[in-house]
Amino acid sequence: MLRASTPRVISLFNALFFLFLFSITNISCSTDSLEEVGIVDKEESTDTEESQEDSNDTDVTNPSDTNEFEESFVLDEDKKLVNFVLSDVEYNKFITDDGDLKVVTKKVYQYFNDEFDFIFILSVEESQPQDLYYGISYKAKNDIQGIGSSTYDGTASYGSQGKLKSVIYMPRTEYIVSGPFLHEIAHYWANHGFLSTTVGGHWGYSSAGGQLGGFDELDDLGNGTYHGKVNGREGFGSNANGGNSLPYSNVELYVMGLIDKDELESIQVAENPVSTGEYGKFTADRIITVTSEDLVAEHGERIPSVQDSQKEFKALTVIISTSKLAQEKIDSINKDLENFARKGEPDSYWGNTYNFWKATGEKASIEIQVANENIK
Numbered sequence: 001m002l003r004a005s006t007p008r009v010i011s012l013f014n015a016l017f018f019l020f021l022f023s024i025t026n027i028s029c030s031t032d033s034l035e036e037v038g039i040v041d042k043e044e045s046t047d048t049e050e051s052q053e054d055s056n057d058t059d060v061t062n063p064s065d066t067n068e069f070e071e072s073f074v075l076d077e078d079k080k081l082v083n084f085v086l087s088d089v090e091y092n093k094f095i096t097d098d099g100d101l102k103v104v105t106k107k108v109y110q111y112f113n114d115e116f117d118f119i120f121i122l123s124v125e126e127s128q129p130q131d132l133y134y135g136i137s138y139k140a141k142n143d144i145q146g147i148g149s150s151t152y153d154g155t156a157s158y159g160s161q162g163k164l165k166s167v168i169y170m171p172r173t174e175y176i177v178s179g180p181f182l183h184e185i186a187h188y189w190a191n192h193g194f195l196s197t198t199v200g201g202h203w204g205y206s207s208a209g210g211q212l213g214g215f216d217e218l219d220d221l222g223n224g225t226y227h228g229k230v231n232g233r234e235g236f237g238s239n240a241n242g243g244n245s246l247p248y249s250n251v252e253l254y255v256m257g258l259i260d261k262d263e264l265e266s267i268q269v270a271e272n273p274v275s276t277g278e279y280g281k282f283t284a285d286r287i288i289t290v291t292s293e294d295l296v297a298e299h300g301e302r303i304p305s306v307q308d309s310q311k312e313f314k315a316l317t318v319i320i321s322t323s324k325l326a327q328e329k330i331d332s333i334n335k336d337l338e339n340f341a342r343k344g345e346p347d348s349y350w351g352n353t354y355n356f357w358k359a360t361g362e363k364a365s366i367e368i369q370v371a372n373e374n375i376k
Contacts, residue, residue: 179243
């Protein structure tokens with residue numbers, strides 16, 4: 001987890017992964033630089049204690065008449081985001097890592113059908129809160145075989161009846177463009193034991209080189225010292241590589257079901273790596289090569305295969321705040337969301353950052369527009 005103050009490593013488990021059918025929790029932490037956006041990834045299941053249910057006394061407004069389901073829960077006119085107004089106390093819990101995302105998701109399912117793969121929850125902080133992660137991903141279920149994770153279904157604890165894949169929280173809406181948006185989405189598929197590394201939930205010191213860290217170029221400096229680089233840069237991160245500034249890597253595309261096993265490349269992995277403190281440089285006992293055949297033999301073939309895998313996804317975005325969003329802010333967020341979900345190049349103000357479609361090599365898309373049939 002990369003905090004806004006001095007980085008530190010926190011691990012809830014001595015092992016990299018502790019998976020079983022109905023109770024799964026993964027927390028991955030980072031000591032990398034601010035450029036390497038910090039992530040926490042958690043998987044949860046049906047026996048996780050649920051948040052207190054929202055009151056059933058709320059009057060449900062007919063969505064055909066207005067997008068204001070409640071005074072504090074409003075779908076914007078363009079139907080790209082929901083503004084959920086919280087009290088100062090409840091809002092600040094999210095900024096101090098005490099917020100319960102299930103309070104938000106259960107409110108969503110009061111008014112929306114269970115038709116979303118992802119629920120994105122964002123606060124409206126003007127700067128990164130101190131000692132808070134930049135993004136967190138809660139994986140609600142896994143129904144895919146061959147990617148390192150057991151299959152399970154914890155969607156009910158979020159109010160979903162089985163559709164929901166993941167819930168993502170980021171404290172700033174600006175992270176839609178800069179990241180770690182792509183990174184957090186990738187955590188639905190990776191790295192949940194597909195490649196064994198010393199950085200839990202991420203690619204660590206390996207040539208997996210993508211959104212979840214790792215290098216794609218390695219120089220042997222001698223005496224057990226190495227210099228890893230990624231995407232033409234002079235270094236790499238062990239858990240992230242600069243937000244939305246690079247596309248999904250070969251292995252990320254494979255676990256996402258977007259390329260076939262025959263396209264999966266071999267991966268170099270450092271044994272017992274230790275950072276030297278210089279960007280991209282580390283020591284290791286040796287570098288081993290894990291082939292695609294090794295990975296498929298260990299985990300089995302991906303089911304569903306690339307031919308049958310899901311490639312079109314749907315998400316709902318919820319912006320939490322302490323007062324109703326100004327229209328200017330709504331318009332700005334909607335513009336970023338439209339660019340992120342666009343099947344094409346994003347607008348020039350995005351610079352060199354990737355949207356979802358481009359990051360997947362134009363192999364997958366995500367829809368953020370709310371349709372009338374999505375509303376109860």
